[in-house]
Amino acid sequence: MKKSINWSIVALLPLVCLLSCGKTFLNIKQDAKQVVPATIADYQAILDYQLVMNEASSVGLALIGSDEYYLLDGRLSTLSQPFQRNGYVWAKEVYEGAEVQDWNQAYQRILYANMALGVRDITPEPSERQAWDNVIGSALFFRALNFYHLVQLFCKPYDPVSANADLGIPLRLDYDVSTPSTRGSLEATYRQIVSDLETAINLLPHTAANKHRPSKAAACVLLGRVFLQRGSYENVEHYVSIGLESGGELVDFNEVDTAARYPFPADYGQNNPEVLFYSRPTSLTLLATGRFNADSVLLKSYSPEDLRRSAYFYDNDDGRVLFKGSYLGSAGYFSGLTSSELWLMRAECRARSGDVPAAMEDLNELLAHRYDRNQFVPLTASNAEEALDIILLERRKELFMRGTRWEDLRRLNKEPRLARTVVRVIDGQRYELPPNDPRWVWPIPDNEVDLSGLIQNAR
Numbered sequence: 001m002k003k004s005i006n007w008s009i010v011a012l013l014p015l016v017c018l019l020s021c022g023k024t025f026l027n028i029k030q031d032a033k034q035v036v037p038a039t040i041a042d043y044q045a046i047l048d049y050q051l052v053m054n055e056a057s058s059v060g061l062a063l064i065g066s067d068e069y070y071l072l073d074g075r076l077s078t079l080s081q082p083f084q085r086n087g088y089v090w091a092k093e094v095y096e097g098a099e100v101q102d103w104n105q106a107y108q109r110i111l112y113a114n115m116a117l118g119v120r121d122i123t124p125e126p127s128e129r130q131a132w133d134n135v136i137g138s139a140l141f142f143r144a145l146n147f148y149h150l151v152q153l154f155c156k157p158y159d160p161v162s163a164n165a166d167l168g169i170p171l172r173l174d175y176d177v178s179t180p181s182t183r184g185s186l187e188a189t190y191r192q193i194v195s196d197l198e199t200a201i202n203l204l205p206h207t208a209a210n211k212h213r214p215s216k217a218a219a220c221v222l223l224g225r226v227f228l229q230r231g232s233y234e235n236v237e238h239y240v241s242i243g244l245e246s247g248g249e250l251v252d253f254n255e256v257d258t259a260a261r262y263p264f265p266a267d268y269g270q271n272n273p274e275v276l277f278y279s280r281p282t283s284l285t286l287l288a289t290g291r292f293n294a295d296s297v298l299l300k301s302y303s304p305e306d307l308r309r310s311a312y313f314y315d316n317d318d319g320r321v322l323f324k325g326s327y328l329g330s331a332g333y334f335s336g337l338t339s340s341e342l343w344l345m346r347a348e349c350r351a352r353s354g355d356v357p358a359a360m361e362d363l364n365e366l367l368a369h370r371y372d373r374n375q376f377v378p379l380t381a382s383n384a385e386e387a388l389d390i391i392l393l394e395r396r397k398e399l400f401m402r403g404t405r406w407e408d409l410r411r412l413n414k415e416p417r418l419a420r421t422v423v424r425v426i427d428g429q430r431y432e433l434p435p436n437d438p439r440w441v442w443p444i445p446d447n448e449v450d451l452s453g454l455i456q457n458a459r
Contacts, residue, residue, distance in 0.1 A: 036118075040128055043119035043135045046112050047213070053109055053142060054212050057279040057335045058102040058149040059403030061087060061442050063287060065433075066405040067422045068295050072320075075291050076426050084286045089424055089431040090439045092459040100445040101282055102153060106146040107172060113143040114175040130205075134213075137203030141214040144196035145222055147171070147189065151229075153442045154457065155186050157410040158229045163187035167455060181452050190230060197223040201239070206246040211269035211278040211336070217247025218277035221337040224345045225404075229411050233349040240346045248339050249273040250369040253307040263311050266329030269336065275327055277337040281403060289331055294321040294400075301397060305375035312400060323401055335403045340366055344395045351387040359387045363394060370398070385417075392418070410440055 037043050047053060064087040071088065079085040082096040116139040124132035150169045159166070168189030170181040201219045208215040220243025227235040251274050256263050269275030285291070294313055299321060302309035312325030327334040343366040350359035364378040381387035396405065412418040419435035433439055438458045449456045
């Protein structure tokens with residue numbers, strides 16, 4: 001079989017996906033099948049188009065709405081984009097008619113993934129089977145990842161009692177973009193995500209060729225997140241344990257120059273053993289260094305011997321505390337998947353099951369790589385509730401500004417003891433987002449409601 005990549009296909013893909021930047025992505029009256037790859041390498045090339053598949057991940061609204069940062073007075077009104085200005089205070093009207101990149105770009109990646117699944121029409125030679133498996137597993141991973149991000153923004157938090165009645169997202173399972181779109185149930189959406197990932201885990205390699213491609217461990221991180229949202233902690237522990245078998249290595253911050261302006265390498269995660277999958281969100285003006293202030297309450301939770309305080313943050317000359325600890329190795333934010341999340345998820349699940357010694361053992365495995373080795377004393381807990389509280393705080397401290405805090409707040413709000421009201425105070429106004437408020441669900445983009453007839457979320 002021909003081995004060379006048909007780069008004309010990769011060149012044509014942006015033209016197909018430029019259509020997503022018009023009035024609506026889901027109502028394009030053009031059949032993407034007009035662009036037909038011919039070899040396994042062609043299909044792999046679709047997924048290797050990093051500018052689409054790994055950039056502008058759909059966590060922008062999650063970053064905007066979370067409690068990890070704040071703006072000083074006078075800064076909010078200077079934001080030109082409505083979704084940033086309105087999203088910061090969780091306004092009922094967010095977009096003011098503008099298109100939503102988190103939505104458009106997620107469905108663009110889903111289109112690519114669905115097109116790559118066309119590799120199933122090829123019968124591979126024995127020598128090609130591994131490459132064929134990788135394309136299918138990777139395509140299912142990318143589709144599941146973007147479905148998952150969309151669910152965390154545009155659907156209610158998962159509740160087993162109401163999931164069959166709650167609205168999900170449009171599930172695009174083919175690459176014919178003229179297919180009408182509807183919102184099925186949230187239960188059906190989660191089932192599809194789980195199905196995609198369970199298949200992907202069996203097809204993906206333990207180690208990917210590069211960090212832009214998913215691996216078995218990366219898929220386990222994502223599936224662990226999915227089951228966390230569903231409250232299925234036994235499944236979380238099962239898949240996280242599989243992930244740790246092939247991707248549990250941690251960076252020792254004692255070996256990192258935490259005083260450096262950017263302590264981590266700017267190499268797309270290639271030389272960072274914790275990075276299991278590389279992605280980054282769209283740059284957001286309100287999170288740029290000229291406006292950003294790290295949450296002061298969280299900053300106080302880092303003890304003096306915790307190296308993350310100096311690795312993640314620096315004190316600016318104007319008194320603000322800025323973030324420097326992105327695994328991008330730059331001022332941009334990292335939204336990929338890491339091994340540290342595996343350790344945190346398993347620790348949480350073991351605490352919830354009452355296995356306090358095992359939970360704290362997992363947590364201390366992570367913290368031993370984060371604290372000054374000459375001062376680290378393993379943390380202990382006297383009961384499961386205390387262990388869970390410690391682990392959830394460490395999760396917040398570890399995964400700062402990776403896009404996970406919003407989804408954690410949503411799921412924890414279902415537990416009265418862990419629920420919290422998020423508060424902003426700016427320009428003399430106080431804004432609150434209480435637990436289970438409808439504004440924990442972002443509105444469907446206005447153009448999709450107008451042109452596709454999708455049911456809008458309540459605000």
